[in-house]
Amino acid sequence: MTALPAIAPEIPAIQRLAALAPLDEAALDLLRTAARQQRAVVARREILTEGQAIGPHLLLLSGWAARVRVLEDGRRQILAFILPGDFLTPERDIAPATVVAVNDLTLAPAPDVTNIPCLEEAYRSARLQEECRMLAHITRIGQMSAQERIVDLLLEFHDRMAQAGLIRRNRFPVPLTQDVLADAVGLTSIHVNRTLMSLRRRGDLEWRAREMTLPNLARLRAMVGQENTSPP
Amino acid sequence: MTALPAIAPEIPAIQRLAALAPLDEAALDLLRTAARQQRAVVARREILTEGQAIGPHLLLLSGWAARVRVLEDGRRQILAFILPGDFLTPERDIAPATVVAVNDLTLAPAPDVTNIPCLEEAYRSARLQEECRMLAHITRIGQMSAQERIVDLLLEFHDRMAQAGLIRRNRFPVPLTQDVLADAVGLTSIHVNRTLMSLRRRGDLEWRAREMTLPNLARLRAMVGQENTSPP
DNA sequence: CGAGGTTTTGAGGCGCGTCAAGGCTGGTGG
DNA sequence: CCACCAGCCTTGACGCGCCTCAAAACCTCG
Incomplete structure (x- = not known):
């Protein structure tokens, strides 16, 4: 539990970066300025296309995006989800995968890190995570x-x-359809549904209106071998 | 088809790096010098351990290694194979996964890239690949x-x-057991065996004594949607 | 209030896993 | 040089987890 700033609650994406490396005022100002230049993208819009050149680096402020690869026959694999405080763009010239907006989202230009060591450290840490x-x-x-x-x-x-x-009273946004979830974990949406229903019926999951609650974190962690792991 | 140097055939690891970025004589000399300081590791030996600090960067000269994660109950996932010309060590302080020698192999210290732009480019390209x-x-x-x-x-x-x-007369080394292959693709070794036998019986695969031949590359590529793809 | 997307549920089938048993091969020691 | 042994490969029988096909109920937003 870290105390939130008393006056101006931080933008989630900035709070997330600040959690990776302590940010000084100069870095925070750069980020807040960038956040004011935000750009909106509607759900399902393609933001980056596999094989195409990448422009300036982008930071996700709100909403979710996904890195995706599509096979010739239409099979689709979600490689990673991009959440607020993550970069949309990889560190390379050509996009190795398509990036699509999962729901409506907002982007900001990622501030340049030159001469801002703490920001550079936060970026580095984000990439490593x-x-x-x-x-x-x-x-x-x-x-x-x-x-x-x-x-x-x-x-x-x-x-x-x-x-x-972004967790309020144990609830947090998960703006996915079961279909998207299925393409992430390599299952059919039908089997994902059955599994979710089973979790719900035993009281381990609530998920309605794109908001999720996990009432028994410890039990869920035990189910996947994260015995006494706390969030890193 | 690139012509090989007439006199001194290049070390495979060096040839691979040279394929990523044109290397000048200074870079090649650094690599050849590093190769002379090679160190041997026997099969199955753990080279890096997940969660432990990483020392100087290492280049794989010969043999194969694998990045591995092991679950509490013994399930094992091979995350990536490391082949000659690849780095054994990721660009970070703490190893995110264990690295084990698949067969007997040799390592060399990776030469420092400062002031050798072409070498830096080769390293960068290797990481991106x-x-x-x-x-x-x-x-x-x-x-x-x-x-x-x-x-x-x-x-x-x-x-x-x-x-x-490392391909001679259409044959190349693949020093894996079916067990290791199974842990890489998320199947049981029994099912891997059945699949390999089926490929063999229809003449699409020869694999004996750790050496493999793929007699019909085009057909195999078509099977996985790499229609007219040549090696990048 | 309608329409399209999403969720939910059922019935049946297949691909891959599990269990079990031999066969083969390469390396080791007598 | 041969016998042996451990690890690896191969095959069969059977079961289960997940997929496929199908249809209905449920949202959500215009």
């Missing part, structure tokens, strides 16, 4: 059962939303 | 059937070995 999540995702899809995959991913959502300060 | 392969791996495990997963991964091996100049 992202890579770590990809490893977790491979393990999830490769080794876990349907129920484990889903619980493990929902726990990741919970911990990431906590980092951005 | 590695990330791209992780995305491919997620898609493979998440969306493909057993046969597609295996064929897709074998094609990756083929193309990577080609880059290092």
